[in-house]
Amino acid sequence: MSENTAMVIFQPSGRRGEVPKNVTVIEASRLLGVDIEALCGEKKVCGKCVVRIEDGHFEKFNVTSSMSHVTPWQEEEDKFINAERKAKGFRLGCVTKVLGDLLVFVPEESRAGKQVVSKAARDIHIEHNPAVRLYYVQVDPPTFHDPLGDFERVCKGLERDHGLSNLTADIFTLRTLPTALRDGKWAVTVSVWNEKEIIRVRPGKVEHTYGVAIDVGTTTVAAYFCDLTTSKVFDTVSMMNPQCKYGEDVMARITYHMTSPDGLQRMSNDIIEGVNELIEQAIQNTFPPKKKKKKKKGEEGPDEFVEVPEEGKTYLRLTRDDIEDVTIGFNTAMHHIFLNLNPEFVGMAPFPPVLHHSLDIKARDLGIKINASSYLFVLPIEAGFVGADNVGVLIAEEPYKYEENQLIIDIGTNGELVLGNRHKMISSSCATGPALEGAQITFGMRAAPGAIERIDIDPATKDVNYKVIGRDAWRKYSEPKEMQAKGICGSGILDLLAELFRAGIIMRSGVFNRKVMEGHKRFRINPDNRQPEFVLAWAEESSINKDIVVTQKDIRQIQLAKGALYAGCKLMMRRMGLEKVERVKIAGAFGTHVDRTKALVMGLFPDCEIEKILSVGNAAGDGCRAALLNIRKRAEANWCSRNVEYVELTVEPNFQQEFMESMQVPHMKDEFPHLKGVVADEILNQK
């Protein structure tokens, strides 16, 4: 590294590179192609470009980042960053200059071109039977002849009016009891958890209580806020997993724990803080937006704000205490890290987790800021690499209730597979890696405006037609400069392999077909790295003034990912003695974007009738929500976690060979009868 440059890494995007010292963080972000919001054009007045300078050594990037690697605090920053956030390393990107190596975290709210998170709650049927229910009770005030204690008095009333017996209450609830009873003139509404424990007491009659189902992915965290009285979702909030700065996949984070003495604690704190931020955001959303009050001429003093409710909209005006129940699911590594459980052994063969069973944990024991006595229901996990998220998928999809053999694929950064029917279910995991989500691909990027999300290649001309996020018109119907393409996101990558193959640009092996492509204007050898590459979008169509290309190495990455998945499916079918699967369900953001035909063409999973390939959206999140709204689903989840047999694929005989073969694009004749007619025979059967 030269004396005049510094290594700067932006998270969660992972973009990194050397920048000249003394540039501002905003300038550095431009140089590295990261979008940070800066409405005022760096006039230091909008306060939108808030970033966080991380402190510590980050093994993954081999970089030591420190607050002392930037210029000192400026007075202008006081206006936008309070003391608490200042202490956490928050700075304004437009005034802070780079003096040394940095890891810069760009918070969700500072990101220009916010990610398109498709984690909306699906409209699935969930029986209404929540763990937390409200009961109204009126009691007589105590007298000398009946000096019974407040708690026993309320319990007596609850047994008389609602048949609830043997209730308990923890010390935090008991502390609020005497005042609530007297404020309510001896009439209160109590929240009862699981018909066992009083977790809240409010004076008078109250009709609603609320909860949240949280789905923590390796990359994204989504939270579904529900009215437990009506089962309705009143808000969905999501964010990037703040742990991304420690590594993009679970193994990287486990490694971070093993190499940094306080690594586990830091990662745990960050995700807990993240969850608290999501809750805070949802709480804020229940109030009308505020506008600064105009000052009278000559009036001084601090700014005042007034609420500006949208017409016709009602606002719930909740507090954190109004959140009385939480369910949460994640993969096993995220589960362990969230709970501050040692994840080391989950990352080491034979991958035993610390525990499988679900947990009811007082939210306060984890630092989750909601009603003091409320519980967090942590979904159970199946195995080291098949986590609570997969259990969520199972209780949402219920394959164990059908005769038909279903294959359920949940692909995030890690691939999780379930196969079976009412008689037997097995599960497995495969290391798909993050390539299918855009990482490790030269022009890979998040699903944000400018990302190529769909691709069509003309087999005759090899010309590329594509669509970017944020623009409805395809390339074919646009002027080049209207496209403003920036890179390729996950869904575009899914189209890529199938289209390159279908157009005859690559062969079954994934290698560029030089016989065909030699001399084509879109095909070339990169002079810097001597690699063949294919141009998807020309510089003039891009917002970054560069050709957007796919390289031979990129194709190899995609093949490794799809190969891992396909090999996993095949080995599981063999284990179950199945020739074919009757239904394929694809869960995750992945599933909502995948073109079923193209997925079949690239050989992402075994052959199946195209109509029987279904996207089931964020089924893991749906499972968390089902557990939130229906307590019986919690028992069902525990049943799943112990009755779905986990199969470790890497120790199966033939694993290596199967994996190698699976990297190829499929051969119609032997295994994919349903491809017939979709791809021309001569292409499909080329050698």
Add this chain to the structure above:
Amino acid sequence: MSENTAMVIFQPSGRRGEVPKNVTVIEASRLLGVDIEALCGEKKVCGKCVVRIEDGHFEKFNVTSSMSHVTPWQEEEDKFINAERKAKGFRLGCVTKVLGDLLVFVPEESRAGKQVVSKAARDIHIEHNPAVRLYYVQVDPPTFHDPLGDFERVCKGLERDHGLSNLTADIFTLRTLPTALRDGKWAVTVSVWNEKEIIRVRPGKVEHTYGVAIDVGTTTVAAYFCDLTTSKVFDTVSMMNPQCKYGEDVMARITYHMTSPDGLQRMSNDIIEGVNELIEQAIQNTFPPKKKKKKKKGEEGPDEFVEVPEEGKTYLRLTRDDIEDVTIGFNTAMHHIFLNLNPEFVGMAPFPPVLHHSLDIKARDLGIKINASSYLFVLPIEAGFVGADNVGVLIAEEPYKYEENQLIIDIGTNGELVLGNRHKMISSSCATGPALEGAQITFGMRAAPGAIERIDIDPATKDVNYKVIGRDAWRKYSEPKEMQAKGICGSGILDLLAELFRAGIIMRSGVFNRKVMEGHKRFRINPDNRQPEFVLAWAEESSINKDIVVTQKDIRQIQLAKGALYAGCKLMMRRMGLEKVERVKIAGAFGTHVDRTKALVMGLFPDCEIEKILSVGNAAGDGCRAALLNIRKRAEANWCSRNVEYVELTVEPNFQQEFMESMQVPHMKDEFPHLKGVVADEILNQK
């Protein structure tokens, strides 16, 4: 108050008065008769005279105390007081000068002439059946064919080897599990609470686990540390209740809560901190004492210490984590304040508590620093003024198992009474006040060296023979200057009324018998307050160079206390339809000191055969210990708390009249046949 003096109050003794400004705290303590340890003679080198300057306004004393009312921190203090204690207001008494009003807390360790706390554990039979038991288990390490999670693996082993099923573990225990299992090479000892929850996991085979039973009195806190494996008490530690500074009786503390916004929180924090200190002290006691290592000639650097074990003594060398169970009992107000439950309504008719039932609270939820997942068992309470301490007395004495009617009296600052047998039990409370413990008496003091603890008065000469704590020889067998008397403690006060009466110095009404005493050298009218007084010890026999006297007002205070108790007993007997009680048990430090005959003479409780009057020591503490060592006693405690009927005496008809009459010394003929022969008839029947 003059400009040149300041009001200084020392706690827990409560001694107070004006002192000249600019005297040191040690000088002020001498002026007010408080003993603070100062081994080095104020040369600022021993560090023994550490005191704490309290911050805030103390309603009870109408004084505002502040760190700014003393001279600034001196360099010498750094040697003895660390930053943490400095921040809490700790100072060296010998360097700190009084500049304004102060409330000074003298910690236990700084008190010269430490209090004689007679709260030793009695040798009562307790069945061994603790809530926390140890189980050793060996399991197979996980393999690809058996990748079961650590927790489920251990549970499976526990079910197989010990028949334990459906165990749970909280997140704190789970966090230690993977490391313990691997450190122990897949063999661990688990601590199981209540056959329900794993609360600790240690590698390898471990034989012992420990617990503590805590009895929190209004004035004194005693803790019994037990080996849960053998039931043996290995240490008893006690201290003054640090809440004394907020008021000496429960009503004063409830008032403090109602008049100070953070009063409850402060009192709760102080007692929690106190309990943590007791635990720390017991932990320290399990290590050998340390001695400073001699330095070699010319050697520099910090002092080193070496252990100096007593010969033949074994040391347990425990850590806080080795304390795995706690039981705790107190009166209702102390219960509420400890738990930070609003005590307001306990102090207001009809005195309903927040709850009666026992509680199992994670010690961490209260800030009690022991094994992270351990519980605190809080004994149940009967009523607003009959607390968990009384339940402790009941389960230790078990009157509900006998046919005979027993009267159990537990007198601390508040009197609690239980009467009945296996068919019916009633309980009550009476406001005895702190007079019987020495407070509100002119020369009352704690049970410390120099306190008069026994008194005999010659009926013929009215001469006084007495014994002081710290000296075996009575006055009669000593030179005057050998006595070094300072005041009268609780047990001396118990003798006083009976002896004054028996010697004919006072009449049945408690009034000095002027006909007899006029002209006696020990009897006089105090010129300052015009009150008659009787000299117990002459100035030359004292260490304070003053005559130690008992005044008419002192006698009235003692009568009020004894009257409240006697009236309570009588009203309860009437309620039960009893003419007499078959057995009287006296619990508390009070009971261990009382002379049964003298108690009968003064009419402390109704007539009973003298051999059937028994002292049962700190039965409340014994009850806590029983609950610690035998889990069945916990259920029994809950049964007691709901099946002993509480009687509110103040609303009984004739309460006032009964109380007035009870203040008199008893008349032999009508109610006290067992007094016959104990006191001369002519004295007993005087008008």
